[in-house]
Amino acid sequence: xxxxxxxxxxxxxxxxxxxxxxxxxxxxxxxxxxxxxxxxxxxxxxxxxxxxxxxxxxxxxxxxxxxxxxxxxxxxxxxxxxxxxxxxxxxxxxxxxxxxxxxxxxxxxxxxxxxxxxxxxxxxxxxxxxxxxxxxxxxxxxxxxxxxxxxxxxxxxxxxxxxxxxxxxxxxxxxxxxxxxxxxxxxxxxxxxxxxxxxxxxxxxxxxxxxxxxxxxxxxxxxxxxxxxxxxxxxxxxxxxxxxxxxxxxxxxxxxxxxxxxxxxxxxxxxxxxxxxxxxxxxxxxxxxxxxxxxxxxxxxxxxxxxxxxxxxxxxxxxxxxxxxxxxxxxxxxxxxxxxxxxxxxxxxxxxxxxxxxxxxxxxxxxxxxxxxxxxxxxxxxxxxxxxxxxxxxxxxxxxxxxxxxxxxxxxxxxxxxxxxxxxxxxxxxxxxxxxxxxxxxxxxxxxxxxxxxxxxxxxxxxxxxxxxxxxxxxxxxxxxxxxxxxxxxxxxxxxxxxxxxxxxxxxxxxxxxxxxxxxxxxxxxxxxxxxxxxxxxxxxxxxxxxxxxxxxxxxxxxxxxxxxxxxxxxxxxxxxxxxxxxxxxxxxxxxxxxxxxxxxxxxxxxxxxxxx
Amino acid sequence: xxxxxxxxxxxxxxxxxxxxxxxxxxxxxxxxxxxxxxxxxxxxxxxxxxxxxxxxxxxxxxxxxxxxxxxxxxxxxxxxxxxxxxxxxxxxxxxxxxxxxxxxxxxxxxxxxxxxxxxxxxxxxxxxxxxxxxxxxxxxxxxxxxxxxxxxxxxxxxxxxxxxxxxxxxxx
Numbered sequence: 001x002x003x004x005x006x007x008x009x010x011x012x013x014x015x016x017x018x019x020x021x022x023x024x025x026x027x028x029x030x031x032x033x034x035x036x037x038x039x040x041x042x043x044x045x046x047x048x049x050x051x052x053x054x055x056x057x058x059x060x061x062x063x064x065x066x067x068x069x070x071x072x073x074x075x076x077x078x079x080x081x082x083x084x085x086x087x088x089x090x091x092x093x094x095x096x097x098x099x100x101x102x103x104x105x106x107x108x109x110x111x112x113x114x115x116x117x118x119x120x121x122x123x124x125x126x127x128x129x130x131x132x133x134x135x136x137x138x139x140x141x142x143x144x145x146x147x148x149x150x151x152x153x154x155x156x157x158x159x160x161x162x163x164x165x166x167x168x169x170x171x172x173x174x175x176x177x178x179x180x181x182x183x184x185x186x187x188x189x190x191x192x193x194x195x196x197x198x199x200x201x202x203x204x205x206x207x208x209x210x211x212x213x214x215x216x217x218x219x220x221x222x223x224x225x226x227x228x229x230x231x232x233x234x235x236x237x238x239x240x241x242x243x244x245x246x247x248x249x250x251x252x253x254x255x256x257x258x259x260x261x262x263x264x265x266x267x268x269x270x271x272x273x274x275x276x277x278x279x280x281x282x283x284x285x286x287x288x289x290x291x292x293x294x295x296x297x298x299x300x301x302x303x304x305x306x307x308x309x310x311x312x313x314x315x316x317x318x319x320x321x322x323x324x325x326x327x328x329x330x331x332x333x334x335x336x337x338x339x340x341x342x343x344x345x346x347x348x349x350x351x352x353x354x355x356x357x358x359x360x361x362x363x364x365x366x367x368x369x370x371x372x373x374x375x376x377x378x379x380x381x382x383x384x385x386x387x388x389x390x391x392x393x394x395x396x397x398x399x400x401x402x403x404x405x406x407x408x409x410x411x412x413x414x415x416x417x418x419x420x421x422x423x424x425x426x427x428x429x430x431x432x433x434x435x436x437x438x439x440x441x442x443x444x445x446x447x448x449x450x451x452x453x454x455x456x457x458x459x460x461x462x463x464x465x466x467x468x469x470x471x472x473x474x475x476x477x478x479x480x481x482x483x484x485x486x487x488x489x490x491x492x493x494x495x496x497x498x499x500x501x502x503x504x505x506x507x508x509x510x511x512x513x514x515x516x517x518x519x520x521x522x523x524x525x526x527x528x529x530x531x532x533x534x535x536x537x538x539x540x541x542x543x544x545x546x547x548x549x550x551x552x553x554x555x556x557x558x559x560x561x562x563x564x565x566x567x568x569x570x571x572x573x574x575x576x577x578x579x580x581x582x583x584x585x586x587x588x589x590x591x592x593x594x595x596x597x598x599x600x601x602x603x604x605x606x607x608x609x610x611x612x613x
Numbered sequence: 614x615x616x617x618x619x620x621x622x623x624x625x626x627x628x629x630x631x632x633x634x635x636x637x638x639x640x641x642x643x644x645x646x647x648x649x650x651x652x653x654x655x656x657x658x659x660x661x662x663x664x665x666x667x668x669x670x671x672x673x674x675x676x677x678x679x680x681x682x683x684x685x686x687x688x689x690x691x692x693x694x695x696x697x698x699x700x701x702x703x704x705x706x707x708x709x710x711x712x713x714x715x716x717x718x719x720x721x722x723x724x725x726x727x728x729x730x731x732x733x734x735x736x737x738x739x740x741x742x743x744x745x746x747x748x749x750x751x752x753x754x755x756x757x758x759x760x761x762x763x764x765x766x767x768x769x770x771x772x773x774x775x776x777x778x779x780x781x782x783x784x785x
Binding site: 562597 | 716731751753
């Protein structure tokens, strides 16, 4: 009887262990044993079906990161990380960030897009872009996953999706330390619709040829093919000789301390100025120069909820280190050797009204803003990128504006330009294909500069375009340069202010300058002067409209400060040296009077005591 | 905290004056000196009182009523009036010190208030002037600001009492 009970208990325990193991698979790579050494990734390559890839298989398939990396790491957990979760509706969007910018110079369109609910950014579907199209446009600088793994409902996209494959998370985009890793290849494969092959193409041991885009709908990438047309080259992968060892395993140079160069592929900035800003003429972020890596501050665990590093992030982030990864967290207690700032001479009000980045990050403000390029907006680092300074999108920088937390900080800015429909007070963008079809006769291609700049649109052209875009769904309008353009009852073009025309700004934090080069390091007048760029610089109002070219706004308009007060306060600094002199003289005189009569009082007491004696 | 202490401080001063006024309705009228020097002194007194009132209102109104730090036009006005008060106070210190010395028969409370005003004026002035130099870091700046606020609060209360005492001796 007792023996029977014991057996039952053992069986129940074994069953519970099996069940729990089934509920949460054990990924050997996700549980550290505490060693700080880098684990060597000599592993078999697996295709998207999970089958082992060996050099003798025909056709040779690209390795799947979901399968190859997912054998030891929880891909399902990772794909909800910050870099991949924009499409998930339940993820908090956090502070507004850099959007994807859709540009179509021919139709005068430059519009911020994001799957995250950031105020001022539009959802791709509002512009008529499916996830499939979105990935083709911007996948070049995406780490895969997210929209790249969404199943389409469109039959045509389903067919093409079978040929191209899904754009899985490209773990190598960040974690591959192989010097032969070529992330630019990723963008090229996206253009070719070789989504399935994109990650492999970036690795140093595989090369990809062919183009899924050109394949007929009947193409089966898992079967060998021969086409009569020599121009039809099916996508295929070749692995470098010697990549496989005797056990058909391949070495990946995987690191968790991601080198900054990996981050730079998607997070580079390039200031456009008249004289040009070559890389060798500019300084790196002071943290990088000091030997830190981006991931020293922007940290994450297996969940890949990387810290963004802004104040208040902890309230919305699931990363337990979110509160400990801001500027203050290191610079208040000297963590990682961070210098503890003294901020001598700065009244504490500065820290209530300014972000750290206002004084320390990005380009110092000058009389006029400049244009800048970013990797994600301009495809920096990809093949055949347009290197001209005027190429769209036009990102204006640095703009010191009020953030959601009420503090002033440096931002990048774009002025949305798009065709929309006005219903009540809401403007919704007209799908870009509709716009292109309607405007093809109104705005001629010949108007489009080869530089990729705006075409010179006239008021008459805008009027004609609005006429051609008339629909029953609402009034056609054009948004650009901070204004909404519409036709009045007499068919004349009028411009008004509208919320939809407001610029989209996103805060910047890099490159951080050293303390000695920060604003106000040596003089208050860096900011408190009547012509201080921080308040009174000209911010370019970018527009394709010829009649509005050259328009500017003052920086202070983005800060919600009273300009009269700001000027008066700045003027007070002219008198500040005199005030100091007078105040010190007054104090000395008052002190002298006090001292004199203290001595007199003492003398009087001594005299009285002496007389009594 | 500072707001609460300020409210209590001002209330106590006003209450004390009211009690004093009720308990001692008259204290005798003093002779008022005339002549150009006396007129000048009265003008300085008047300017000092005016600038003091403006400084107190611009300094304490945002804290006590608006519940925020001094900022914006309040700050501009404060920085306009406070230095003038500072100059007037210095002039008055030179002019009145002898009359408020031990030997003179000026009422004791007035003497005490006068010397307290001179003593408190120094930290009030220096705390704000020193913060304009590159000597003090964030903690130092915070301490200077607190020193300025509390010493200014004490100064304001004592100036109110002193003004009451002066008016009382003048009007009987």
